[in-house]
Amino acid sequence: MDDAKAAKKTLTRADLAQAVFREVGLSKNESAELVESVIEHVCAALERGETVKISSFGTFLVRQKSERIGRNPKTGEEVPITPRRVVSFRPSNTMKERVAAGNRQRE
Amino acid sequence: MIRSELIQIIADENPHLYQKDVERLVNTIFEEIVTALANGQRVELRGFGAFSVKKRDGRIGRNPRTGEPVEVPPKHVPFFKAGKQLRERLNRAG
Numbered sequence: 001m002d003d004a005k006a007a008k009k010t011l012t013r014a015d016l017a018q019a020v021f022r023e024v025g026l027s028k029n030e031s032a033e034l035v036e037s038v039i040e041h042v043c044a045a046l047e048r049g050e051t052v053k054i055s056s057f058g059t060f061l062v063r064q065k066s067e068r069i070g071r072n073p074k075t076g077e078e079v080p081i082t083p084r085r086v087v088s089f090r091p092s093n094t095m096k097e098r099v100a101a102g103n104r105q106r107e
Numbered sequence: 108m109i110r111s112e113l114i115q116i117i118a119d120e121n122p123h124l125y126q127k128d129v130e131r132l133v134n135t136i137f138e139e140i141v142t143a144l145a146n147g148q149r150v151e152l153r154g155f156g157a158f159s160v161k162k163r164d165g166r167i168g169r170n171p172r173t174g175e176p177v178e179v180p181p182k183h184v185p186f187f188k189a190g191k192q193l194r195e196r197l198n199r200a201g
Contacts, residue, residue, distance in 0.1 A: 010149040045108040057137040085197040089187030102145025103183035
């Protein structure tokens with residue numbers, strides 16, 4: 001990895017599009033559109049309540065939370081938190097190992 | 108949905124692309140995210156969510172079978188937080 005990339009703290013869609021452009025050799029425009037499309041399909045599947053399982057990456061799960069009583073931290077007032085669906089992500093063992101190893105090395 | 112189904116959807120929507128390139132496309136996206144996290148970077152995808160690395164302190168754990176204390180070293184773990192737009196999409200009324 002070069003220094004310019006090492007210095008950068010946060011990657012965005014543009015960086016993913018750049019990687020696709022580099023690795024797949026599609027045009028920059030199409031690379032960006034396809035990155036968007038992949039993200040959108042993952043979101044749409046989650047919206048339908050589907051589990052999205054990407055091998056050697058991880059699993060996105062939609063979980064149903066029932067209503068509970070929360071508290072306004074400022075006023076201390078009790079407010080009901082409505083039932084809702086939340087996304088949880090479980091990284092695969094491969095991802096956990098790579099992230100642990102990479103960050104251990106840099107310490 | 109699993110990885111191969113995601114690849115198939117993108118391939119079906121883009122008949123002008125080689126299947127091999129669509130596979131590489133999808134694999135590159137996820138690979139870039141893992142590489143970034145392994146390098147201690149964050150990945151922020153507006154509308155979807157953000158991947159980051161969280162540090163877990165070391166602790167004294169216990170071997171559940173023998174009850175023997177074991178040292179668990181500090182480590183870094185991947186974390187995902189869903190973005191505002193995705194949270195809203197999951198909870199739209201009706």
